[in-house]
Amino acid sequence: MKKITRHSLLAISSREIAMAIVLPFRRLWQVRLAFLLIAIFTTSWSLAGQTCDCTDYIYLNDEDFNVVHKFRVNSADGSVMEIGDPWFDASIVAPGLAPHGVAGDLNGAIFIGQNFVGNNPIMKIGCTGNLIDAGAIPDLNHALTNMGSRDGIIYTTNDDEDVIAAYDQCTGALLGQINVHGGGGEVSFWGYYQDDTNWYVVDRELNCVYTGSLDKSLYTFPPTNAGTELFCLDGVNRGMGLTRDADGNWYIVVRQGFSGGSNGVAIQKYSPTGTLLATINNDGDQGPNMGNGEADFWGARGIVYSPMSNLLYVSSLENCISVFDTDLVQQSSLNIGNPAGGAPKGLGILTECCPTNTMLAIDETICFSGTNETVFLQELIDCGSNG
Secondary structure (H helix, E strand, O other), X not given: OEEEEHHHHOOEXXXXXXXXXXXXXXXXXXXXXXXXXXXXXXXXXXXXXXXXEEEEEEEEEEOOOOEEEEEEEOOOOOOEEEEEEEEEEHHHOOOOOOEEEEEEOOOOOEEEEEOOOOOOOEEEEOOOOOEEEEEEEOOOOOOEEEEEEEOOEEEEEEOOOOEEEEEEXXXXXXXXXEEOOOOOXXXXXXXXXXXXXXXXXXXXXOOEEEEEEOOHHHOEOOOEEOOEXXXXXXXXXXXXXXXXXXXXXXXXXXXXXXXXXXXXXXXXXXXXXXXXXXXXXXXXXXXXXXXXXXXXXXXXXXXXXXXXXXXXXXXXXXXXXEEEOOOOOEOHHHOEEOOOOOOEEEEEEEEEEEEOOOEEEEOOOOOOOOOOOOOEHHHOXXXXXXX
């Protein structure tokens, strides 16, 4: 029987983190923790009677000021509170890194990508905002737009190539790539979302949403053709942020042809099969809001859905965060302004769950096959309705 203290379970997420335990067998077992940030998941754990305190956290990349902000979501009213000022300052690594993308590593730390500096190495950051490794993935060698992670693999999108690339989180090695739609044509993947088994990207050049598997065996050299068109956007192009709610509906930030010049935008809601359900346009105002609680979302880029609050959070040049319900009604009183005039872009969200028990006792019989194996706590613990 393995006893696990409360401290060893800090920052466990029933949707986003799978923590491995070491079992006292004759051979050393691998210890792994898989952490997924960009999307919202539905993984369930199974330990009867376990309850957890769960909280959603939003991570926001500001490429102009070279920082990453972290916000705690209040599940009761959907408001957000910033943690740190900022949570991470990338200028300690180098000026002008332009943070892009958010993912997680095997030990619960966070990976932040960058753009426009050298070969775009990906940084590894501790949960308190401390820098662990400025080049955890040292040589990305392409224009990173977004990324996610699953079971020890980081998946990256590309601004000018038709590929999703897979990297080993421990070694930083490039494992392989897949072509999203055949390897040809002008592409630019910005919006990225993933669930337990698949990734989803929106191509702002071809104006469509594509999906493919997270199965790492598919990522090879030369790349395999492993993407599938899910649906195309209705009457617009320049799809940017991408997310999905608990009912499977899609929300996409779209750019072009809206009031507000080159940064005029709209948010569109699509059914799970790609039928346009609703659209909200920004009102054409330009420039950052100096205070909180002001409406609009000019220059929007990223979007995430919080399962705890059942609300959507959008990054924009006007507000650091603008908040909407799933009918695309703006919750202006919850908006966080952009008084410094930065460039808030990529958003990531994770759900952290801490068991309320002071100590857990897990008694599980597992057959040993004779080779190194991994056992995840997500298979043993269920946070119930809290997770």
